[in-house]
Amino acid sequence: MTFRTRILPAIALGAALAGCSSEGELVVDQGVGITSVLTRCPAVGIPDYTGDVTTFRAADPTLANLDVSASITNLRSTCDDSSERVYTEATFDVRARRSDVRGARTVTLPYFVTVLQGGSAVVTKRVGEVTLSFADGQERAQTSARAGSFVDRAAASLPEDIRERITRRRRAGDPEAALDPLAAPEVRAAIARTRFEMLIGFQLTEDQLAYNATR
Numbered sequence: 001m002t003f004r005t006r007i008l009p010a011i012a013l014g015a016a017l018a019g020c021s022s023e024g025e026l027v028v029d030q031g032v033g034i035t036s037v038l039t040r041c042p043a044v045g046i047p048d049y050t051g052d053v054t055t056f057r058a059a060d061p062t063l064a065n066l067d068v069s070a071s072i073t074n075l076r077s078t079c080d081d082s083s084e085r086v087y088t089e090a091t092f093d094v095r096a097r098r099s100d101v102r103g104a105r106t107v108t109l110p111y112f113v114t115v116l117q118g119g120s121a122v123v124t125k126r127v128g129e130v131t132l133s134f135a136d137g138q139e140r141a142q143t144s145a146r147a148g149s150f151v152d153r154a155a156a157s158l159p160e161d162i163r164e165r166i167t168r169r170r171r172a173g174d175p176e177a178a179l180d181p182l183a184a185p186e187v188r189a190a191i192a193r194t195r196f197e198m199l200i201g202f203q204l205t206e207d208q209l210a211y212n213a214t215r
């Protein structure tokens with residue numbers, strides 16, 4: 001599956017070029033003319049088309065046959081990168097609605113937690129479950145869930161030679177002074193390898209994924 005991810009803006013690794021920094025981050029601002037901020041904490045998000053799930057009472061996926069629909073919302077995360085294994089924990093809510101409100105009912109929905117490296121390499125994947133309880137006559141239900149993942153600190157850190165190449169001071173007249181070190185293919189590849197994403201979404205069947213993509 002190809003993930004096109006909606007990343008939480010607060011920690012998006014798209015902020016590789018930014019104007020702020022904190023202790024422990026890589027900052028380039030002397031002799032290069034840019035500031036690059038990298039974090040060891042993975043970006044957290046929901047891949048496109050996996051944040052919703054719809055089940056039907058029959059094989060024909062029509063509105064008349066709709067059974068339960070649910071969405072993942074309020075995705076939040078915290079990260080601890082103080083040890084050799086960077087730990088990220090995410091919490092999220094699942095909100096569901098059913099079409100037939102007769103009787104009490106319990107619905108269990110599977111979800112996945114995947115860690116990607118470099119945008120495509122799957123490091124880990126786990127499947128969990130959330131359970132929602134509808135009271136008799138109740139149309140809507142909500143529950144909360146929690147998920148965590150580890151990333152090796154060394155894998156999320158730039159090699160020293162690449163770090164030195166980026167932070168090396170350039171003097172006026174130096175042939176490399178006008179070159180952006182982040183544009184070098186080997187530097188970009190090294191940075192990409194340190195980028196991790198923690199992705200959370202419903203564990204969908206092929207039919208459910210196709211329904212989300214075309215509705």
